[in-house]
Amino acid sequence: MRGRFKISDGGNSGLYFRVAYGPGWPDGYEAQINSTMSDPQKTGSLYDLVKNATTLVPPDTWFDYDPLRRTSRAACTSRSRSTASPSSTSWTPRRKHASGRIALQQHNDGSVIQGQGPWIREAVS
Numbered sequence: 001m002r003g004r005f006k007i008s009d010g011g012n013s014g015l016y017f018r019v020a021y022g023p024g025w026p027d028g029y030e031a032q033i034n035s036t037m038s039d040p041q042k043t044g045s046l047y048d049l050v051k052n053a054t055t056l057v058p059p060d061t062w063f064d065y066d067p068l069r070r071t072s073r074a075a076c077t078s079r080s081r082s083t084a085s086p087s088s089t090s091w092t093p094r095r096k097h098a099s100g101r102i103a104l105q106q107h108n109d110g111s112v113i114q115g116q117g118p119w120i121r122e123a124v125s
Contacts, residue, residue, distance in 0.1 A: 001102065002066040003118035005033055009059035011111035012037040014047065015067060015104060015118065018097035028097045030105070031067035033113060035059040 007013055012034045019028030030047035032039075036059050044052035046067065057063045102120070106113055 001118050001120045002064060004062055004064050004116040006062045006114045007033050007035055007043075007057075007059060008110070008112035009036050011035070011059065011113060012039055012107035013105050013111060013113040014107070015065060015102070017067065017102050018100040019103050020097075020100055026103045026105075028100050028103075029067075031065060033065070035061075037108070037111070 001015075001017055003015060005013075005015070012032075014030040014032050016026045016028050016030050019026035029049070032041050032043060032045040032047050032052075034042050034045075035055050035057055040051075040053050041047055042052050042055055043063070043065075044054075044056050102118060104113065104115060
């Protein structure tokens with residue numbers, strides 16, 4: 001799964017995956033999309049699992065996001081620069097959410113998220 005996104009200054013969003021359908025916040029994994037909002041987990045974080053506190057992508061800048069990379073780390077590419085986040089910490093998916101849907105979050109008033117995709121390819125075992 002991957003997508004191309006742009007978040008406004010002060011905006012906060014997330015690309016959720018393997019989520020259960022239901023009310024409230026999605027129950028699944030969240031690849032954070034946040035450049036400048038006060039939440040300390042920035043783009044490149046897998047929320048509450050792998051934390052990134054560094055702004056990897058400036059606000060209002062398109063970037064490619066690939067949270068399920070083969071390296072098991074969230075990765076984003078902006079202006080032809082690729083980064084894996086955070087540093088070299090790898091993430092092993094917990095089987096708590098083995099399957100499910102995808103969702104795009106618009107977290108707070110004034111948050112503007114734009115996207116292309118996401119593109120999804122079924123895993124081959």
